[in-house]
Amino acid sequence: MVGREREQEVLSGFVTAPGGQALVLRGDTGVGKSALLDHVADLAAHEKHRVIRAAGVEAESELPFAGLHQFLYPLLPYIDRLDDTHRGVFDVVFGRSQGPPPSVMTLGIAVLDLLSLAASQKPLLLVLDDGQWLDTSSTEVCGFVGRRLTGSSVKLAVGLRSDLASGFDTAALPHLPVTTLSEKASEQLLDMHHPGLDPRIRRLVLDEALGNPLALLELPPHVLRSGRAAGNREDLVGYTGVPLPLRLRHVYGARIEALGDAVRAELLRGALDGVGAGTAAGRARGTRYRMRDTEEALAAGLLGIDPLSGDFVFRHPLVRSTVVQTATPNERRAAHAVLAHVHRDDVERRAMHLAASTVDPDEAVAAALEAAADSATRRGGSQAAVTWLTRAAELSEGREERSRRLGSAAFIAGHAGLLDRAQQLVGSDTTPGGNDSPASVVASAYGALYDDGDVRTSHRQVTAAIESIRDSGATEPNEVLTRLVNLLLAIDQYASDETSWERTHDLLGSLGDLVSPLSRVYEDAWGDIVRRGAGVAERVERAFADLRALEPWDISRLSVAAYHVDTLSHYRPHLQRTVDREVETGAAVSGITMLHLIMLDQLAVGEWDEAERTGQRGLELAASHHHALFAHHTRAYLGLLAAMRGQVERARELQATVDAWARPRGVGFLTQITDAIGTTAALSEGDYEAAYLHAIGITPPGTFTPYAHQAPRTLLDLVEAALHTGRSEQARTHALAAQQAGLPDISPRLALTTHGALAMTATDPTEADHHYHHAETHPSAPTFPFELARIRLAHGIRLRHTQGRKAARLSLTLAAETFERLGAPTWAERARAELRATGAATVASSAHLATLTWQERRIADLAAGGLTNKEIGARMHLSPRTVSSHLYRVFPKLGITSRAALRDALGKLPGGQDV
Known part of the structure; x- marks a missing residue:
């Protein structure tokens, strides 16, 4: 190692430092990254570390999890020692079983556990x-793991070319720049390996190499063999005015061209199938082409021997690249054809090679690519799926099949938020009438909806396309029709227009069994839950029971249905397992929708700080993809949260922004939320007249406006506002209307609020007590703490007036504590004022009412010990965001407001607390 004293010092510290960590070595091609990685591997072996090596392969850069398999293959014996959940994750990722693709976080945690076990x-x-x-999927997992090695016995060293973009660029891992050698070190390296060079050649090599070690080693023999030492610089190098890597490829190219045809063909097959380069070992046997009878290439310095497997490997990645570049198109296609046969049992790898071996349309190859795209989609590789479907369309023999596959690619691109790509795919459809095809309608309607919230135009387009398919005499359900139907339902949900919804019901009714069962669930849940919501919760539960049959977008759509019937908490784990993968792999539409749903559940269950962070994340994502609809949708939820917290000025600012955008466009879903923001903000301020006026803008008392999703959700708001403004008759009428509409049978939240509304408006004390009891003892009541606290506040006020101050204290205390924990100060002050009226001077701490879960206690102990959220997450295999969420729940349980108070608070816990 010449001129690498600084790098060697850093790498020595990296290996000997206690605990796990990651380090990225970044530099130009040929600068010596591989040599430094060999050095760190030798250092680790000397320190009694187990070393596992892997290498990225350009030919596999679009093959999901191909790189991760290299790392994990030597650790397969440990996988069987993991729990069933983590074994199942690896089985899905590596295609050994069917199931929903895991999120980056889920897979990353499983990998962390596997590495910890192995170490x-x-x-x-x-x-x-x-x-x-x-490949992208492996990069995301490696980045996730690399950020969480603290406290383990695992280290990760990565070598990257600085001239190429990589997913590691944004992985936030420590890095070590590997620069070119100094002039002095370059001279030392050159003289060490090529002593006695003619001074002119020596100077020429130094000038051309510019400190690149690989060039210093490789150029002198090439110049000497050329026999043109007296020539000019252009003759000696072979190319002029081009980057150094191309010059080095020319050096390897000369050696490759000197080989026999059979050896070159063998090298080409190995290069196209991603055979390793350098000294990388530990590669899974049987998953790559094994080059044979290539001793001639070994003697020419183009190949090496893997010390573990004994297989031939390429000496350097540039050798592999040059082998491919010097081959003719026909030679490459022939090699791909052989490789397709070698991998005949691997659906994705076989399809990839078949596609590269084929020039003319071939329906069998197109079908294989389509199957590979489906496999990639289920494993989280949506971008690879778009690429493979596009190629499948190119190889389709019939116009109809070509158009269908382009439509599928456009659909997946649309769900990934790649609207320009979707439009480009549709525009490439040269089939007669292709511009009016269902695929074209899907792409343009997505653009109109997401970019500008144009519900009217998109509704007309999609309706016409569905009618065309119906009128053509379709007799079997098909994927294109299902996509159009689901898109129409999404448009209707955003429009929240009664006329549009009724037309859609008529249209879907005329289609009969052509509409899928899942679409029927969306139809009933997304529109008018009051009139069509009976049994939806059970249907959603049955659909979720077969997760393996669900695409990522089906998970998000079913979760939207669950939100409308207030059972979203049951399915939030599915969303959290999927959302990171969807966002990080570029599937923005599904990812943003899932973030909306997670935020809504956080709002419902009282995790308001977490909801704020989720909303901000969704807003940033929507803005970065220029999806105006989703950006305003997120602002609406953030405005509702601000109103619940009494942040009235911010709530009204967001309300005005969303309303000004949504109302002219007819996006009724959002304008209803802006009215709900106004209602909630006014209630927080105690301005009940304004709250009433906002509430009746959503629905009048005594009825629930059809297709107004906020109508049942604001039941308690309207009743409270009416009671406080002397409109007792209207309040009672509305409560009875909720009961008559069967709202308690639709969702647990509506059961809670209906009983609450009936209790608040009852004039008979016995009836009031009956409904208060039903509300407060409902099994799901704790799941909706804000609504429950409001009902308890009303109950406490009634009890103080009817049964005396002492009887009211428990309800008022519970209400005040809940409002304080949620961070709703105006509501908390209202409850405290009522509590003071009972003669209680202060609100008792809620610490004695709450217990810490095992995980909360563990996190609290670590935080009290001085560890940061990041360090706690690494220790417990959690994200820092999850750690923060747990701490936000721990603080109010302990009656504290800061980390500094944790140690004392934990010391005061009863010794027998079940944690």
């Missing part, structure tokens, strides 16, 4: 060369 007896070093070629 429990002997420290582990993972070495990744050519990380810029690692």
